[in-house]
Amino acid sequence: METQATINYSRIAEAIDYIKENFRSQPRMDEIAEKIHLSPSHFKRLFTEWAGTSPKRFLQYTSVEHAKKILKDEQATLFDTAFETGLSSTSRLHDMFINIEGMTPAEYKNGGKNLAINYSFAESPFGSLIVAATEKGVCYMAFEDDEGKALDHLTAKFPNAVFRRKLDLLQQNALFIFQSDWSKLGEIKLHLKGTDFQLKVWESLLKIPMGKLSTYGNIAGQIGKPKASRAVGTAIGSNPVAFLIPCHRVIQSSGAFGGYIWGTTRKTAIIGWEGAKNYASF
Structure with a gap:
């Protein structure tokens, strides 16, 4: 029946x-x-x-x-x-x-043509990473030990953009997130494109305090889509900016940490590191 x-x-x-x-x-x-x-x-x-x-x-x-x-x-x-x-x-x-898409049809067709992107490589407590920014803000950050692969992934995102290996102020401010001095965090700017749903999910992630965790169901509820946990998981998996948009703070309702774009071991390490930082601040 x-x-x-x-x-x-x-x-x-x-x-x-x-x-x-x-x-x-x-x-x-x-x-x-x-x-x-x-x-x-x-x-x-x-x-x-x-x-x-x-x-x-x-x-x-x-x-x-x-x-x-x-x-x-x-x-x-x-x-x-x-x-x-x-x-x-x-x-x-x-x-x-x-x-x-957050861009015009012509801009999509051009694949980022005439878009200037500065990028650089850096070390973090969780391994090497690449960070990239347009004049408007950070557009990409990802953990990757192989610089060649990291650059390939970046250029695939913006196939017709002009790239320059240069550490600029926008990237520097973003990298302060790995330091004990959090005074520069208010200066971090992001330049993202995504669907309305993705942007809502990513915005919700930014509201999770450091050292705290949320679930896919909680995020779905916060954006007014309580039954869209699976769609939320897909949007989280499309996050283009590691750590700054803290998708690592989202776990399964069972308490299991679940997957992570940049590796479950790294996710476990980040959650532990943030928890220790949060505890030390009291």
Whole structure:
């Protein structure tokens, strides 16, 4: 016998499939709701609970992902991309990219062209790392012992940017986080791009005090998506700035530390180090 949860899951799965198959026609929310035999308000509430985002937002994500594939074709124009994505104008494409990707379609197509990025390598209590910054703030920081691999990962993030190996003030201020003197922490600036959901998750991580821990469920609740723990975990796994955005402070509800982009051993060491620092400050 089917439970209500099973029925709800089947309905949302059907809605997701419908959006993926019909996004080029940019279906209205009431149209999708009708397909799965729900009222628009009930559909929106149920979809948000199960998918961690609204159906309108999911349609936008799907549309942007398709547009990104088209834009990678050097011959594709913005008009062609908008048309193939089912959008009525390039202005709608522009607004959607700004909202979802934090950049214009042209900037995405250029892959960071004309973006100047300074980078340097440093040592931390948890191994070697690379830190990089634009003129607006730190855009990337990652633990990596091999400098060649570290630079490869950075350039893959911004394939057409101009890179210069130079330690600037933005990077220096960021590296103060590993020191006992925390007076420079207020001067750290970040320059990030991500979906609205990712940015909300990363912002929530910044609110976890040093030496304290949170869970994926708690983060989901704080951003108003209590059933989106799995989506929160995915956003945390996409964190481009190690340590400064403290994804290491998020653990499983069971108390297990869980995974970490830069290694579970390192995560354990960081949590212990921060706990000792926090204890010593009392």
